Amino acid sequence: MQFEKEVEILASREKVWNFIWDVDRFIACVPGCKEAKTIEAGKLYSATMVEKVGPFRVEFPTTIEVLERDELTRIRAQASGADNKIGSRMKLSLDVNLRQDGEKTVLGFIAGVDILGKLAALGHGIIKRKAEQVLDEFAHAVKQRLEGES
Amino acid sequence: MLRRFRMEEPESVKDVSELLGQYGESAKVYAGGTELLLAMKEGLVQYERLINVKNIRGLNDVTSENGSIHIGALCTHHQLETSPLLHENLPALVKLEQNVANVRVRQVGTLGGNLCFAEPHADPGTLLMALGAKMVAEKSTSKREIPAEAFFVDAYETSIEADEVLTEIRVPVPDSKSGVAYLKFGYLERPSVGVAIALRLNGGGKSIHDATIAVGCAGPAPKRVLEAEELIKGTSIDEAGAKILKAGEIAGHAADAISDLHGSQEYKEHIVGVLLKRAFQNALSQC
Numbered sequence A: 001m002q003f004e005k006e007v008e009i010l011a012s013r014e015k016v017w018n019f020i021w022d023v024d025r026f027i028a029c030v031p032g033c034k035e036a037k038t039i040e041a042g043k044l045y046s047a048t049m050v051e052k053v054g055p056f057r058v059e060f061p062t063t064i065e066v067l068e069r070d071e072l073t074r075i076r077a078q079a080s081g082a083d084n085k086i087g088s089r090m091k092l093s094l095d096v097n098l099r100q101d102g103e104k105t106v107l108g109f110i111a112g113v114d115i116l117g118k119l120a121a122l123g124h125g126i127i128k129r130k131a132e133q134v135l136d137e138f139a140h141a142v143k144q145r146l147e148g149e150s
Numbered sequence B: 001m002l003r004r005f006r007m008e009e010p011e012s013v014k015d016v017s018e019l020l021g022q023y024g025e026s027a028k029v030y031a032g033g034t035e036l037l038l039a040m041k042e043g044l045v046q047y048e049r050l051i052n053v054k055n056i057r058g059l060n061d062v063t064s065e066n067g068s069i070h071i072g073a074l075c076t077h078h079q080l081e082t083s084p085l086l087h088e089n090l091p092a093l094v095k096l097e098q099n100v101a102n103v104r105v106r107q108v109g110t111l112g113g114n115l116c117f118a119e120p121h122a123d124p125g126t127l128l129m130a131l132g133a134k135m136v137a138e139k140s141t142s143k144r145e146i147p148a149e150a151f152f153v154d155a156y157e158t159s160i161e162a163d164e165v166l167t168e169i170r171v172p173v174p175d176s177k178s179g180v181a182y183l184k185f186g187y188l189e190r191p192s193v194g195v196a197i198a199l200r201l202n203g204g205g206k207s208i209h210d211a212t213i214a215v216g217c218a219g220p221a222p223k224r225v226l227e228a229e230e231l232i233k234g235t236s237i238d239e240a241g242a243k244i245l246k247a248g249e250i251a252g253h254a255a256d257a258i259s260d261l262h263g264s265q266e267y268k269e270h271i272v273g274v275l276l277k278r279a280f281q282n283a284l285s286q287c
Helices: A013-021 A023-027 A118-122 A124-149 B013-026 B036-041 B075-081 B083-089 B090-096 B104-106 B111-117 B124-132 B228-233 B237-255 B265-286
Strands: A001-008 A033-040 A042-055 A057-072 A074-083 A089-100 A104-117 B006-008 B027-030 B049-052 B061-065 B066-072 B134-139 B143-147 B152-154 B165-172 B178-185 B193-201 B206-214
Touching: A001 A124, A001 B006, A013 A023, A013 A089, A013 A124, A023 A033, A042 A124, A057 A118, A074 B265, A104 A118, A104 B143, A118 A124, A124 B265, B013 B027, B013 B049, B013 B165, B061 B083, B066 B083, B066 B124, B075 B090, B075 B104, B075 B111, B083 B090, B090 B124, B111 B124, B111 B165, B124 B193, B124 B206, B134 B228, B178 B265, B193 B265, B206 B228, B206 B237, B206 B265, B228 B237, B237 B265
Parallel strands: B006 B049, B027 B049
Antiparallel strands: A001 A104, A033 A042, A042 A057, A057 A074, A074 A089, A089 A104, B061 B066, B066 B165, B134 B143, B134 B165, B178 B193, B193 B206
Protein backbone atom coordinates (compact mmCIF):
# COMPACT_ATOMS: atom_id res chain seq x y z
CA MET A 1 0.00 0.00 0.00
CA GLN A 2 1.39 3.35 -1.04
CA PHE A 3 0.48 6.64 0.62
CA GLU A 4 1.42 10.17 -0.28
CA LYS A 5 0.71 13.26 1.75
CA GLU A 6 1.86 16.86 1.75
CA VAL A 7 1.30 19.41 4.45
CA GLU A 8 2.10 23.13 4.31
CA ILE A 9 3.47 24.49 7.55
CA LEU A 10 3.89 28.16 8.32
CA ALA A 11 7.38 27.75 9.71
CA SER A 12 10.95 27.79 8.41
CA ARG A 13 12.55 24.67 6.98
CA GLU A 14 15.11 24.66 9.82
CA LYS A 15 12.36 24.66 12.40
CA VAL A 16 10.52 21.77 10.72
CA TRP A 17 13.78 19.84 10.29
CA ASN A 18 14.71 20.26 13.96
CA PHE A 19 11.24 19.23 14.99
CA ILE A 20 11.52 15.95 13.05
CA TRP A 21 14.71 15.07 14.93
CA ASP A 22 13.27 15.94 18.33
CA VAL A 23 12.00 12.43 19.05
CA ASP A 24 9.71 13.22 21.97
CA ARG A 25 7.92 16.10 20.24
CA PHE A 26 7.74 14.28 16.92
CA ILE A 27 6.39 11.04 18.38
CA ALA A 28 3.71 12.96 20.25
CA CYS A 29 2.22 13.75 16.82
CA VAL A 30 2.05 10.13 15.66
CA PRO A 31 -1.32 8.65 16.66
CA GLY A 32 -0.95 5.43 18.64
CA CYS A 33 2.81 5.74 19.04
CA LYS A 34 4.33 5.23 22.46
CA GLU A 35 7.56 4.31 24.22
CA ALA A 36 9.84 5.95 21.64
CA LYS A 37 13.54 5.53 22.35
CA THR A 38 16.71 6.66 20.65
CA ILE A 39 19.04 3.71 20.19
CA GLU A 40 21.62 5.55 18.11
CA ALA A 41 20.95 9.25 17.49
CA GLY A 42 20.25 10.02 13.84
CA LYS A 43 20.31 6.34 12.86
CA LEU A 44 18.26 3.93 14.93
CA TYR A 45 15.11 4.36 16.99
CA SER A 46 12.46 2.14 18.53
CA ALA A 47 8.80 2.75 19.29
CA THR A 48 5.58 0.84 19.83
CA MET A 49 2.69 1.46 17.48
CA VAL A 50 -0.79 0.71 18.81
CA GLU A 51 -3.81 0.85 16.52
CA LYS A 52 -7.44 -0.20 16.74
CA VAL A 53 -10.08 -1.05 14.15
CA GLY A 54 -13.28 -1.78 16.06
CA PRO A 55 -12.47 -4.66 18.43
CA PHE A 56 -9.20 -5.49 16.65
CA ARG A 57 -6.17 -4.10 18.39
CA VAL A 58 -2.61 -4.40 17.17
CA GLU A 59 0.59 -3.52 18.97
CA PHE A 60 3.75 -3.44 16.91
CA PRO A 61 7.05 -2.96 18.76
CA THR A 62 8.86 -1.27 15.89
CA THR A 63 12.47 -0.54 14.97
CA ILE A 64 13.04 2.51 12.78
CA GLU A 65 16.25 2.78 10.82
CA VAL A 66 17.31 6.00 9.08
CA LEU A 67 18.85 5.04 5.73
CA GLU A 68 19.62 8.45 4.22
CA ARG A 69 19.68 11.97 5.49
CA ASP A 70 20.16 15.08 3.30
CA GLU A 71 20.35 18.07 5.63
CA LEU A 72 17.14 20.15 5.58
CA THR A 73 15.89 18.31 2.49
CA ARG A 74 15.21 14.63 2.79
CA ILE A 75 15.08 11.63 5.10
CA ARG A 76 14.68 8.06 3.97
CA ALA A 77 13.85 5.50 6.62
CA GLN A 78 12.47 2.03 7.04
CA ALA A 79 10.64 0.43 9.92
CA SER A 80 9.43 -3.03 10.78
CA GLY A 81 7.61 -4.61 13.65
CA ALA A 82 5.69 -7.72 14.66
CA ASP A 83 2.64 -8.33 16.84
CA ASN A 84 3.24 -11.88 18.00
CA LYS A 85 -0.05 -12.05 19.86
CA ILE A 86 -2.05 -11.92 16.66
CA GLY A 87 0.69 -13.20 14.39
CA SER A 88 1.11 -10.18 12.14
CA ARG A 89 4.01 -8.13 10.82
CA MET A 90 4.29 -4.59 9.54
CA LYS A 91 6.89 -3.17 7.19
CA LEU A 92 7.17 0.50 6.37
CA SER A 93 9.35 2.47 3.99
CA LEU A 94 9.24 6.21 4.42
CA ASP A 95 10.49 9.07 2.30
CA VAL A 96 10.20 12.49 3.93
CA ASN A 97 10.84 15.61 1.85
CA LEU A 98 11.08 19.26 2.87
CA ARG A 99 10.97 22.27 0.58
CA GLN A 100 10.66 25.95 1.28
CA ASP A 101 7.77 27.79 -0.36
CA GLY A 102 7.94 31.45 0.66
CA GLU A 103 7.28 31.61 4.38
CA LYS A 104 5.99 28.07 4.40
CA THR A 105 7.65 24.69 4.44
CA VAL A 106 6.05 21.91 2.46
CA LEU A 107 6.53 18.64 4.30
CA GLY A 108 5.90 15.65 2.04
CA PHE A 109 5.63 11.97 2.90
CA ILE A 110 5.68 8.95 0.66
CA ALA A 111 5.04 5.82 2.68
CA GLY A 112 4.90 2.20 1.60
CA VAL A 113 3.17 -0.02 4.13
CA ASP A 114 2.93 -3.81 4.05
CA ILE A 115 0.84 -5.72 6.54
CA LEU A 116 1.46 -9.44 6.64
CA GLY A 117 -0.15 -12.26 8.60
CA LYS A 118 -3.57 -12.66 10.19
CA LEU A 119 -4.26 -8.95 10.41
CA ALA A 120 -4.49 -8.94 6.62
CA ALA A 121 -7.72 -10.96 7.05
CA LEU A 122 -9.44 -7.70 8.01
CA GLY A 123 -9.13 -6.69 4.40
CA HIS A 124 -6.74 -4.51 2.49
CA GLY A 125 -9.30 -1.71 2.14
CA ILE A 126 -10.01 -1.40 5.85
CA ILE A 127 -6.30 -1.36 6.72
CA LYS A 128 -5.58 1.19 4.00
CA ARG A 129 -8.34 3.44 5.25
CA LYS A 130 -7.01 3.25 8.80
CA ALA A 131 -3.48 4.04 7.62
CA GLU A 132 -4.77 7.08 5.72
CA GLN A 133 -6.56 8.27 8.85
CA VAL A 134 -3.36 7.92 10.88
CA LEU A 135 -1.36 9.84 8.28
CA ASP A 136 -3.97 12.62 8.13
CA GLU A 137 -4.07 12.95 11.92
CA PHE A 138 -0.28 12.98 12.03
CA ALA A 139 0.03 15.70 9.37
CA HIS A 140 -2.61 17.78 11.13
CA ALA A 141 -0.88 17.39 14.50
CA VAL A 142 2.55 18.37 13.09
CA LYS A 143 1.10 21.47 11.44
CA GLN A 144 -0.80 22.49 14.56
CA ARG A 145 2.16 21.97 16.83
CA LEU A 146 4.68 23.83 14.71
CA GLU A 147 2.39 26.70 13.78
CA GLY A 148 1.23 26.95 17.38
CA GLU A 149 4.82 27.47 18.45
CA SER A 150 5.39 30.24 15.89
CA MET B 1 -6.92 -22.32 18.38
CA LEU B 2 -9.44 -20.86 20.78
CA ARG B 3 -7.71 -19.64 23.93
CA ARG B 4 -9.17 -20.13 27.38
CA PHE B 5 -11.81 -17.67 28.51
CA ARG B 6 -14.41 -17.47 31.21
CA MET B 7 -18.08 -17.63 30.24
CA GLU B 8 -20.42 -15.42 32.24
CA GLU B 9 -24.09 -16.41 32.28
CA PRO B 10 -26.13 -13.35 33.31
CA GLU B 11 -29.91 -13.64 33.52
CA SER B 12 -30.92 -10.07 32.75
CA VAL B 13 -29.92 -7.15 30.53
CA LYS B 14 -29.08 -5.20 33.67
CA ASP B 15 -26.61 -7.90 34.72
CA VAL B 16 -25.03 -7.87 31.24
CA SER B 17 -24.61 -4.11 31.35
CA GLU B 18 -23.03 -4.31 34.80
CA LEU B 19 -20.61 -7.03 33.68
CA LEU B 20 -19.63 -4.96 30.67
CA GLY B 21 -19.07 -1.96 32.92
CA GLN B 22 -17.03 -4.05 35.34
CA TYR B 23 -14.78 -5.86 32.86
CA GLY B 24 -14.54 -3.26 30.09
CA GLU B 25 -12.59 -4.25 26.99
CA SER B 26 -11.58 -7.62 28.44
CA ALA B 27 -15.17 -8.84 28.02
CA LYS B 28 -17.46 -9.20 25.01
CA VAL B 29 -21.10 -10.05 24.54
CA TYR B 30 -21.60 -13.51 23.03
CA ALA B 31 -24.88 -13.65 21.09
CA GLY B 32 -24.44 -16.15 18.25
CA GLY B 33 -20.70 -16.27 17.96
CA THR B 34 -20.53 -16.84 14.21
CA GLU B 35 -18.24 -13.85 13.69
CA LEU B 36 -16.79 -13.42 17.17
CA LEU B 37 -15.59 -17.00 17.67
CA LEU B 38 -13.98 -17.06 14.23
CA ALA B 39 -12.03 -13.91 15.08
CA MET B 40 -11.09 -15.40 18.45
CA LYS B 41 -9.99 -18.69 16.90
CA GLU B 42 -7.83 -16.77 14.45
CA GLY B 43 -6.31 -14.94 17.40
CA LEU B 44 -7.37 -11.55 16.00
CA VAL B 45 -9.16 -10.71 19.24
CA GLN B 46 -8.77 -12.06 22.73
CA TYR B 47 -11.20 -11.72 25.58
CA GLU B 48 -10.85 -12.94 29.13
CA ARG B 49 -14.62 -13.20 29.41
CA LEU B 50 -17.51 -13.82 27.09
CA ILE B 51 -20.90 -12.72 28.36
CA ASN B 52 -23.43 -15.22 27.09
CA VAL B 53 -26.72 -13.41 26.54
CA LYS B 54 -28.50 -16.33 24.88
CA ASN B 55 -30.24 -17.41 28.06
CA ILE B 56 -31.85 -14.05 28.73
CA ARG B 57 -35.58 -14.34 28.29
CA GLY B 58 -37.61 -12.07 26.04
CA LEU B 59 -34.88 -11.16 23.58
CA ASN B 60 -35.80 -13.60 20.84
CA ASP B 61 -39.39 -12.72 20.01
CA VAL B 62 -40.88 -11.10 16.94
CA THR B 63 -43.92 -9.00 17.81
CA SER B 64 -46.10 -6.34 16.24
CA GLU B 65 -46.80 -3.10 18.10
CA ASN B 66 -48.35 0.15 16.88
CA GLY B 67 -47.49 -0.33 13.22
CA SER B 68 -43.97 -1.53 13.96
CA ILE B 69 -42.38 -4.95 14.03
CA HIS B 70 -40.23 -5.45 17.13
CA ILE B 71 -37.48 -7.99 16.58
CA GLY B 72 -35.63 -9.28 19.62
CA ALA B 73 -31.89 -8.91 19.14
CA LEU B 74 -31.33 -12.60 19.86
CA CYS B 75 -33.57 -13.80 17.02
CA THR B 76 -31.51 -16.04 14.78
CA HIS B 77 -31.47 -15.46 11.04
CA HIS B 78 -33.33 -18.76 10.65
CA GLN B 79 -36.04 -17.61 13.03
CA LEU B 80 -36.49 -14.47 10.95
CA GLU B 81 -36.58 -16.23 7.60
CA THR B 82 -39.37 -18.45 8.91
CA SER B 83 -41.33 -15.88 10.93
CA PRO B 84 -44.99 -15.66 9.75
CA LEU B 85 -45.20 -12.10 11.10
CA LEU B 86 -42.22 -11.04 9.00
CA HIS B 87 -43.51 -12.89 5.93
CA GLU B 88 -46.70 -10.88 6.21
CA ASN B 89 -45.20 -7.47 7.04
CA LEU B 90 -41.57 -7.32 5.94
CA PRO B 91 -41.10 -9.79 3.06
CA ALA B 92 -37.94 -7.96 1.90
CA LEU B 93 -36.30 -8.71 5.26
CA VAL B 94 -37.37 -12.35 5.01
CA LYS B 95 -35.79 -12.62 1.56
CA LEU B 96 -32.59 -11.04 2.87
CA GLU B 97 -32.48 -13.40 5.83
CA GLN B 98 -32.98 -16.41 3.55
CA ASN B 99 -29.76 -15.44 1.81
CA VAL B 100 -27.56 -14.52 4.76
CA ALA B 101 -24.30 -16.50 4.63
CA ASN B 102 -25.10 -20.22 4.85
CA VAL B 103 -27.50 -22.51 6.67
CA ARG B 104 -25.11 -23.09 9.60
CA VAL B 105 -24.67 -19.37 10.20
CA ARG B 106 -28.42 -18.76 9.91
CA GLN B 107 -29.17 -21.40 12.52
CA VAL B 108 -27.05 -19.84 15.27
CA GLY B 109 -26.16 -16.32 14.13
CA THR B 110 -28.40 -13.62 15.58
CA LEU B 111 -29.56 -10.36 14.04
CA GLY B 112 -28.30 -8.43 17.07
CA GLY B 113 -24.89 -10.09 16.87
CA ASN B 114 -24.65 -9.33 13.17
CA LEU B 115 -25.48 -5.66 13.70
CA CYS B 116 -23.19 -5.19 16.71
CA PHE B 117 -20.19 -6.88 15.10
CA ALA B 118 -20.67 -4.44 12.19
CA GLU B 119 -18.66 -6.48 9.71
CA PRO B 120 -18.63 -4.30 6.58
CA HIS B 121 -19.77 -7.14 4.27
CA ALA B 122 -23.00 -7.85 6.16
CA ASP B 123 -26.49 -7.58 4.69
CA PRO B 124 -29.06 -6.62 7.35
CA GLY B 125 -27.86 -3.09 8.28
CA THR B 126 -28.40 -1.70 4.78
CA LEU B 127 -31.99 -2.88 4.45
CA LEU B 128 -32.85 -1.88 8.03
CA MET B 129 -31.55 1.60 7.24
CA ALA B 130 -33.80 1.89 4.17
CA LEU B 131 -36.73 0.65 6.26
CA GLY B 132 -36.16 3.39 8.86
CA ALA B 133 -35.42 0.90 11.64
CA LYS B 134 -34.40 1.92 15.13
CA MET B 135 -32.11 -0.06 17.41
CA VAL B 136 -32.97 -0.22 21.10
CA ALA B 137 -29.92 -0.04 23.35
CA GLU B 138 -30.24 -0.69 27.07
CA LYS B 139 -28.01 -0.46 30.08
CA SER B 140 -28.54 -0.72 33.83
CA THR B 141 -30.07 2.70 34.18
CA SER B 142 -31.43 3.72 30.79
CA LYS B 143 -32.85 2.70 27.44
CA ARG B 144 -32.63 4.56 24.14
CA GLU B 145 -33.53 4.23 20.47
CA ILE B 146 -30.79 4.69 17.88
CA PRO B 147 -31.85 5.31 14.25
CA ALA B 148 -30.12 2.82 11.93
CA GLU B 149 -28.18 5.59 10.17
CA ALA B 150 -26.68 6.69 13.50
CA PHE B 151 -25.98 3.12 14.63
CA PHE B 152 -23.18 2.29 12.20
CA VAL B 153 -20.10 4.42 12.79
CA ASP B 154 -17.33 2.68 10.85
CA ALA B 155 -16.04 -0.77 10.00
CA TYR B 156 -16.62 -2.95 13.08
CA GLU B 157 -17.78 0.09 15.05
CA THR B 158 -21.26 1.05 16.21
CA SER B 159 -22.63 3.80 18.42
CA ILE B 160 -23.51 1.28 21.13
CA GLU B 161 -21.78 2.39 24.33
CA ALA B 162 -19.38 0.11 26.17
CA ASP B 163 -21.95 -0.92 28.79
CA GLU B 164 -25.00 -0.93 26.52
CA VAL B 165 -26.75 -3.99 25.11
CA LEU B 166 -28.72 -4.07 21.86
CA THR B 167 -32.03 -5.61 22.88
CA GLU B 168 -34.45 -4.95 20.04
CA ILE B 169 -34.76 -3.75 16.46
CA ARG B 170 -37.93 -1.80 15.68
CA VAL B 171 -38.98 -1.67 12.06
CA PRO B 172 -41.95 0.41 10.85
CA VAL B 173 -44.26 -1.64 8.63
CA PRO B 174 -44.41 -0.10 5.13
CA ASP B 175 -47.96 0.78 4.05
CA SER B 176 -49.86 -0.70 1.11
CA LYS B 177 -48.54 1.88 -1.36
CA SER B 178 -44.98 0.95 -0.56
CA GLY B 179 -42.38 -1.34 -2.07
CA VAL B 180 -39.10 -2.46 -0.56
CA ALA B 181 -36.17 -4.28 -2.14
CA TYR B 182 -32.67 -5.32 -1.17
CA LEU B 183 -30.30 -6.61 -3.80
CA LYS B 184 -26.74 -7.72 -3.39
CA PHE B 185 -23.90 -8.97 -5.46
CA GLY B 186 -20.94 -11.07 -4.41
CA TYR B 187 -18.89 -14.03 -5.48
CA LEU B 188 -19.07 -16.03 -2.28
CA GLU B 189 -21.10 -15.76 0.89
CA ARG B 190 -20.05 -12.24 1.74
CA PRO B 191 -21.56 -9.61 -0.54
CA SER B 192 -19.35 -7.08 -2.34
CA VAL B 193 -22.21 -4.60 -2.67
CA GLY B 194 -25.68 -4.35 -1.15
CA VAL B 195 -28.35 -1.82 -2.12
CA ALA B 196 -31.71 -1.22 -0.46
CA ILE B 197 -34.60 1.00 -1.46
CA ALA B 198 -37.96 1.70 0.13
CA LEU B 199 -40.48 3.55 -2.02
CA ARG B 200 -43.88 4.98 -1.22
CA LEU B 201 -46.18 6.26 -3.93
CA ASN B 202 -48.61 9.16 -3.51
CA GLY B 203 -52.35 8.66 -3.21
CA GLY B 204 -52.95 8.39 -6.95
CA GLY B 205 -50.08 5.94 -7.34
CA LYS B 206 -48.49 8.05 -10.07
CA SER B 207 -45.56 9.69 -8.34
CA ILE B 208 -42.93 8.92 -5.72
CA HIS B 209 -44.10 10.34 -2.41
CA ASP B 210 -41.12 9.11 -0.45
CA ALA B 211 -37.93 7.17 -1.11
CA THR B 212 -35.18 5.88 1.16
CA ILE B 213 -31.96 4.54 -0.33
CA ALA B 214 -29.08 2.86 1.48
CA VAL B 215 -25.89 1.23 0.27
CA GLY B 216 -23.72 -1.22 2.14
CA CYS B 217 -20.89 -3.77 1.90
CA ALA B 218 -18.95 -1.66 -0.63
CA GLY B 219 -17.55 0.64 2.04
CA PRO B 220 -16.77 0.42 5.74
CA ALA B 221 -20.38 0.75 6.92
CA PRO B 222 -23.94 0.96 5.56
CA LYS B 223 -24.85 4.45 4.49
CA ARG B 224 -28.06 6.28 3.64
CA VAL B 225 -27.87 8.34 0.46
CA LEU B 226 -30.09 11.40 0.93
CA GLU B 227 -28.91 13.08 -2.27
CA ALA B 228 -30.04 10.12 -4.37
CA GLU B 229 -33.36 10.03 -2.53
CA GLU B 230 -34.00 13.72 -3.18
CA LEU B 231 -33.47 13.19 -6.88
CA ILE B 232 -36.49 10.91 -7.23
CA LYS B 233 -38.73 12.13 -4.42
CA GLY B 234 -41.79 14.01 -5.66
CA THR B 235 -41.22 13.02 -9.29
CA SER B 236 -43.56 11.00 -11.49
CA ILE B 237 -42.83 7.30 -11.82
CA ASP B 238 -41.55 7.80 -15.36
CA GLU B 239 -39.31 10.69 -14.32
CA ALA B 240 -37.96 8.68 -11.40
CA GLY B 241 -37.26 5.79 -13.75
CA ALA B 242 -35.22 8.11 -15.93
CA LYS B 243 -33.39 9.65 -12.97
CA ILE B 244 -32.56 6.39 -11.24
CA LEU B 245 -29.35 5.99 -13.23
CA LYS B 246 -28.12 9.34 -11.95
CA ALA B 247 -29.28 8.36 -8.46
CA GLY B 248 -27.22 5.18 -8.82
CA GLU B 249 -24.18 7.19 -9.78
CA ILE B 250 -24.62 9.39 -6.71
CA ALA B 251 -25.15 6.35 -4.49
CA GLY B 252 -22.04 4.71 -5.96
CA HIS B 253 -19.89 7.67 -5.00
CA ALA B 254 -21.56 7.98 -1.62
CA ALA B 255 -20.90 4.32 -0.85
CA ASP B 256 -17.34 5.19 0.18
CA ALA B 257 -16.34 2.06 -1.73
CA ILE B 258 -13.03 0.45 -0.85
CA SER B 259 -10.88 -1.53 -3.27
CA ASP B 260 -10.32 -5.01 -1.86
CA LEU B 261 -10.49 -8.67 -2.84
CA HIS B 262 -14.23 -8.23 -3.43
CA GLY B 263 -13.57 -5.75 -6.24
CA SER B 264 -12.09 -2.38 -7.06
CA GLN B 265 -13.64 0.88 -5.93
CA GLU B 266 -14.76 1.74 -9.50
CA TYR B 267 -16.28 -1.70 -10.01
CA LYS B 268 -18.25 -1.51 -6.79
CA GLU B 269 -19.49 1.99 -7.62
CA HIS B 270 -20.74 0.69 -10.96
CA ILE B 271 -22.46 -2.28 -9.34
CA VAL B 272 -24.24 0.05 -6.88
CA GLY B 273 -25.80 1.82 -9.88
CA VAL B 274 -26.84 -1.42 -11.55
CA LEU B 275 -28.36 -2.81 -8.36
CA LEU B 276 -30.18 0.42 -7.52
CA LYS B 277 -31.87 0.45 -10.91
CA ARG B 278 -33.02 -3.15 -10.48
CA ALA B 279 -34.05 -2.60 -6.85
CA PHE B 280 -36.08 0.46 -7.89
CA GLN B 281 -37.98 -1.59 -10.50
CA ASN B 282 -38.47 -4.41 -8.01
CA ALA B 283 -39.78 -2.07 -5.30
CA LEU B 284 -42.04 -0.26 -7.77
CA SER B 285 -43.61 -3.54 -8.88
CA GLN B 286 -44.75 -4.10 -5.27
CA CYS B 287 -46.48 -0.71 -4.88
